[in-house]
Amino acid sequence: MIKLCPVEDLAPGTVTRIATPDLPVPLALIKVGERIFCVDDTCSHETASLSDGWLDGHEIECPLHESRFDVRTGKPDCPPARRPIRTHDVEVVAGMVCVDEASVAVAREAAR
Amino acid sequence: MTTIAVVGTGLAGVRAAEALRTEGYGGRLVLVGEETAAPYDRPPLSKQVLLGKSDGQDLALTDEEQRAALDAEWLSGTGATALDPATRTLSLADGRTLPADGVIIATGARARSLPGTSDLRGVHSLRTLDDALRLREDLSRPGRVVVVGGGFIGAEVASSARALGHEVTVVEYERTPLLRQLGQAAAKILCRLHTDHAVRLVTGVSVTGLIGPERVRQVTLSDGRSLPANVVVIGVGAAPNTEWLTGSGISCDNGVLTDEWCRTTAPGVVAAGDVAAYRCRSGRLRIEHWTNARDMPVTAARSLLATMRGQDPTDLPVYDPLPYVWSDQYGVRLQIAGRPGPNDQLELLAGSYEDRFAAVYRRDGAISGALAVDSPREFGRLKRELRSAWATR
Numbered sequence: 308m309i310k311l312c313p314v315e316d317l318a319p320g321t322v323t324r325i326a327t328p329d330l331p332v333p334l335a336l337i338k339v340g341e342r343i344f345c346v347d348d349t350c351s352h353e354t355a356s357l358s359d360g361w362l363d364g365h366e367i368e369c370p371l372h373e374s375r376f377d378v379r380t381g382k383p384d385c386p387p388a389r390r391p392i393r394t395h396d397v398e399v400v401a402g403m404v405c406v407d408e409a410s411v412a413v414a415r416e417a418a419r
Numbered sequence: 420m421t422t423i424a425v426v427g428t429g430l431a432g433v434r435a436a437e438a439l440r441t442e443g444y445g446g447r448l449v450l451v452g453e454e455t456a457a458p459y460d461r462p463p464l465s466k467q468v469l470l471g472k473s474d475g476q477d478l479a480l481t482d483e484e485q486r487a488a489l490d491a492e493w494l495s496g497t498g499a500t501a502l503d504p505a506t507r508t509l510s511l512a513d514g515r516t517l518p519a520d521g522v523i524i525a526t527g528a529r530a531r532s533l534p535g536t537s538d539l540r541g542v543h544s545l546r547t548l549d550d551a552l553r554l555r556e557d558l559s560r561p562g563r564v565v566v567v568g569g570g571f572i573g574a575e576v577a578s579s580a581r582a583l584g585h586e587v588t589v590v591e592y593e594r595t596p597l598l599r600q601l602g603q604a605a606a607k608i609l610c611r612l613h614t615d616h617a618v619r620l621v622t623g624v625s626v627t628g629l630i631g632p633e634r635v636r637q638v639t640l641s642d643g644r645s646l647p648a649n650v651v652v653i654g655v656g657a658a659p660n661t662e663w664l665t666g667s668g669i670s671c672d673n674g675v676l677t678d679e680w681c682r683t684t685a686p687g688v689v690a691a692g693d694v695a696a697y698r699c700r701s702g703r704l705r706i707e708h709w710t711n712a713r714d715m716p717v718t719a720a721r722s723l724l725a726t727m728r729g730q731d732p733t734d735l736p737v738y739d740p741l742p743y744v745w746s747d748q749y750g751v752r753l754q755i756a757g758r759p760g761p762n763d764q765l766e767l768l769a770g771s772y773e774d775r776f777a778a779v780y781r782r783d784g785a786i787s788g789a790l791a792v793d794s795p796r797e798f799g800r801l802k803r804e805l806r807s808a809w810a811t812r
Contacts (some may be wrong), residue, residue: 367797370795371745371752373710385666386480386713387460401509 308405309337317343317404324348324358324369328357332415334395336404337364337378344378345395345406351376352388423723424509424517426499427525427660428452430460431712432693433480434521436489445680448491451509453498456548457481462709464551465575466747470560470582473547483766499526502667504685511585521723522688524664524675524683525716527799528657528707533567533626541635542651545572554652558583558747562649565589565638567626569596569613571746573654577618578748588619589644590626590638601755602780604765607789608772611700619709621646657707667795672696679737681719687726691719699739700812708744741809743802754798755790756805765790768798777801785812 327332374388381391467473467725530544569591674696696705777797780788792796
């Protein structure tokens with residue numbers, strides 16, 4: 308497991324970007340109500356950081372080109388993004404939000 | 420069986436077809452397109468394609484699964500040449516005719532050219548994938564590049580050509596590039612994007628000729644000067660593809676005229692995207708932004724289906740979104756919302772004009788637009804604020 312941040316740092320309705328040397332790609336943590344969702348922070352279309360985008364319920368809108376991704380499934384609702392973003396299960400261990408290493412690992416050529 | 424014909428297979432045509440199926444249309448769906456290439460996305464043409472980071476294969480707007488779900492007949496490589504509105508019958512360039520119960524016009528726009536300059540080798544415009552691949556080929560050799568027109572396409576091409584190591588000059592008719600798009604204050608600030616990258620700006624002049632004999636060698640200007648050139652790219656705007664509707668009785672005036680629900684003056688015929696000049700709160704707009712080609716066809720499809728189902732399309736929400744466009748040039752991201760006028764006041768909200776910033780435009784005190792340079796988060800917030808102002812303008 309990779310530790311991401313203290314759970315108390317996350318506020319409902321906000322997106323928190325996590326980029327640490329442990330992580331192969333930056334992640335975005337989204338708290339909706341009491342649930343915490345974790346997705347790849349980089350839009351599947353180009354290089355925008357989704358944590359700069361707008362959160363509306365379970366949907367996060369890319370700040371550049373307006374594709375909206377469902378943080379539960381990773382699926383985009385409209386172009387230009389056609390591919391989903393990856394979603395990752397997180398656990399809270401001793402007050403820290405943690406993500407499975409295998410889930411966030413990327414094939415070398417897929418990393419941006 | 421009912422037939423709906425979508426004329427045009429760019430983003431607007433594909434989005435219209437997708438929207439028809441999403442809205443439950445189960446009849447025959449025919450897409451008519453001039454280009455033989457499968458539908459592709461255009462924004463990367465001036466950037467990733469010219470830079471050699473994309474060969475065009477990865478620009479597809481649809482994959483096999485999506486095409487299967489569309490369950491459409493694709494008539495590619497043949498444009499429509501006429502439309503008889505009484506019978507809604509299309510004539511195609513290959514001689515076929517196609518009667519339809521509903522028609523969606525999404526024929527887009529084409530690059531404007533300079534009169535009398537098209538025959539020289541080395542002279543390009545950029546609209547299609549073929550255009551981009553031809554230009555890329557010409558940019559693979561060292562040489563001087565002259566870009567005519569400093570709009571978004573011109574600036575992006577200049578940026579790409581510079582990144583490829585060329586000596587680049589941008590010739591702009593106005594005193595500063597992007598004057599009409601961004602207004603005086605912002606246009607002046609953003610001149611530095613060109614000059615910081617050693618791209619030469621020649622402004623306030625027009626091009627009077629391109630000199631060959633076979634391959635372009637010189638660009639002559641209205642002030643008597645001439646610029647040496649091995650490659651010339653003409654980026655002087657786009658013209659809507661409406662000529663094929665001449666004689667159809669469908670009203671056109673710088674685009675196919677539509678109402679707020681994308682309806683043309685012919686029953687059962689709607690239009691969307693670059694080709695459509697739609698009625699809205701502030702009069703009439705024809706918008707060539709990518710976002711307009713993405714969003715307008717959804718309204719057009721819903722409106723057409725409502726009409727064909729005997730419902731009242733005017734019960735649907737009107738199409739009048741806040742215009743939004745972006746441009747990536749010289750490693751910088753520009754985002755613009757609204758329709759700023761040339762004399763609107765620019766007000767800095769975050770950052771610095773020397774670097775990244777977010778700003779709003781004001782006209783008579785009211786916000787008329789937003790501009791951001793490398794500030795997507797701030798821009799997103801501004802865009803949301805602007806939406807309500809736009810809806811009540």
